[in-house]
Amino acid sequence: MRKGWIRYALFGVVLGVLLPLIGPDSAQMGAVAARQIVTDVRVRDPQASSSARAVYTMLAGLENDARAGRPTHTVIGQHDELQNERYNATYGDYPGRKPPGYYYRKPADITGRFPGFLEVDLGPGYQQSSWGVGEPRPYSAAWPSCRPYWGYTNDAVDLAAGVWEGMGSASAPRRDCSDGATVTLPGNGGGPAGIAGMSFHEPYPGSPVKGFTHTLCRNSPAAHDPKWFARVVTPGTAEQHDLLVDLSFLADHLSYLAARDVPVLLRPYHEMNARDCAGGFWWAGQRPELYRKLWQTMYDYLVGTRGLHNLIFVWAPSPWDGKHGTDPWAYYPGSEYVDVVGVDDYSDTPERPFRGEPWTQIWYRGLARYDKPRMMAESFHVPLSAAQPATLTAAPWVIWSVWGSGLTKHNSPSDVQRTYYASAILTGGTSAQGGRFDWGSLHKSSLDR
Incomplete structure (x- = not known):
């Protein structure tokens, strides 16, 4: 089996080199989409945790069903902006x-069913210097939590755990x-209720304030400074030291x-294919080879240095429509660093x-060439509506995640009810709450x- 992993990894390296040189060819998409993908995340990480293996196998199975033309399902997801809800x-x-978790709970208020996938955001912080000062966090004595506006990070970690374990x-x-606020997170049935x-x-490395404007x-x-980003991805520089400080904050909570x-x-590092610096985050619109080094630095730190094997890595560009983003192919970090591909x-x-x-x-068709499960990582809209009742027939994404307050706006x-009650949709919560999958x-x- 190990030799098979090595062959697949070498294929991924070659693919990572070739893809930046070629754009999507619609004439080849049918053959690409029909290829079955590997269903074991240990191809990337031989030490992957049992839970990461179970979740990836499920997602890869949904992707393979879609590629083979078999009936398949989409996990309906919801992003929750806990920092905005709280403050x-x-x-x-x-x-x-x-209350924290308001938009995780909101689909259940509308439909009686929870999302099957919940994404929380650990960054960007809330306009405080550094990562806060005060008493130790529950999750790491190295990082304090009592600075104003920082309690939401505890909520984010607790809510992620509560989706997998159940509340x-x-x-x-x-x-x-x-x-001093009293915090209560929403219940979801008491048993395993979905995936997180x-x-x-991330605010730019070395930023004096951790907040959205500094992202x-x-x-x-x-x-x-056209050379600054190169220093961020160069070992031994002050800029890379600052980057690793930020990543250690992330790693402590993931640990x-x-x-x-x-x-x-x-x-991480989504929407990297902005046209230029004016159009996105600090990691966007940069030279693709430097972006790939940033991703690889992040990966090596989280998996190699910190030993985190519970992670499934999602790479998600903006749509390559010429306005929101350019062709993203050259930014792809490589199959040995990515598990799921998506689009915002x-x-x-x-x-x-x-x-x-x-x-x-x-976007679904363009991402087929990567031979990974495909995910609608961010959208303001639910997939099924009166205007588009058959979206998932043409593009059966394995996960479709709605962004925060976009659900009600x-x-x-x-x-929302049309989506959550569709036969193709996998919702969350327990079966007693109308959940359609045994999490x-x-x-x-x-x-x-």
């Missing part, structure tokens, strides 16, 4: 602060030392989840799909490995 009174569908009617209330992911809107390229040194064998779909699609709407093609199909309750069996299969 931004203007955020969401009513004025005032929201009852609600979590046990706790006092947040950052502001994490994004990391933007135009506010980073890259905007006026807590790893200790509980909670698998995490980690989606804000380029079109169900009413006005790009170029009049079936909605999202062009851009979708009618009837379209407990997936959880058990990971324990049996």
Whole structure:
């Protein structure tokens, strides 16, 4: 079996070299889409945790069903912006602060069913210097938590664990030392209720404030120093030291989840294919070979240095429509560093799909060549609506994740219900709440490995 892994890894290296040189060829997409993909994440990480193996095998199975033309399913997902829920009174569908996990719970309020996938965001912070000062965090004595506006990171980790492990009617209330608030996370049935992911809107390395404005390229040194990004990915530089400090913050929280064998779909350094520095995050619009070094540095630190084997790595460019993003192929880090490929699609709407093609199909088709499960990583819209009732027929993504408050801002309750009650959709929660997948069996299969 080990020789098979080596052959597949070598194939991935070759593919990673060739893909930057060629764009998607629609004439070849049918043959590419029909190829079956490897279903064992140990091809990338021989030490992958039992839970990561179980989740990846499930996602790869859904992808292979779609490629073979068999009936398949899509896991409906939801992103939850815990920092905005906790601290931004203007955020969401009513004025005032929201309880943490509000948008994880919201689909259940509308439909009686939870999302089958939840993505939380550990970054970008909330306008505080460094990563905070004060009392130790529950997850690492090295990182404090009592600075104002930082308690949401504890909520993010707890909620991710609660999706995989399950929470009852609600979590046990706790006092947040950052502001004295009493925090209670929403219950999801008491048993395993889905799979979890994490994004990391990392402020630029060395930034004086950890907040969203410092994630933007135009506010980073890259905007006026063309050599700065190269120093970030060069070992031994002060800039790379700052990068590793940020990654250690991420790793400390992921380590807590790893200790509980909670698998995490980690989606870092997304939307890298912006046209230039003015159009995205500090890692976007850079030279592709330097971006690939950034990803590889991140990967080597998390997996190699920190020994995190509960991770499933998601690479997600913006749509290559010429406005939101350019062709992303040269930015692909390589099959030996990526498990799932996706897209953050804000380029079109169900009413006005790009170029009049079936909605999202062009991005789905373009990602087929990577031989990975394909994921709609961000969208304001649910996949099934009155305008597009057959989206998943043309593009059966393995996961479709709706971004935060977009659930209520851009979708009618009837379209949310249409999606959550569709036969092709896998929802979350327990069967008692109308969940259409036995997440407990997936959880058990990971324990049996």
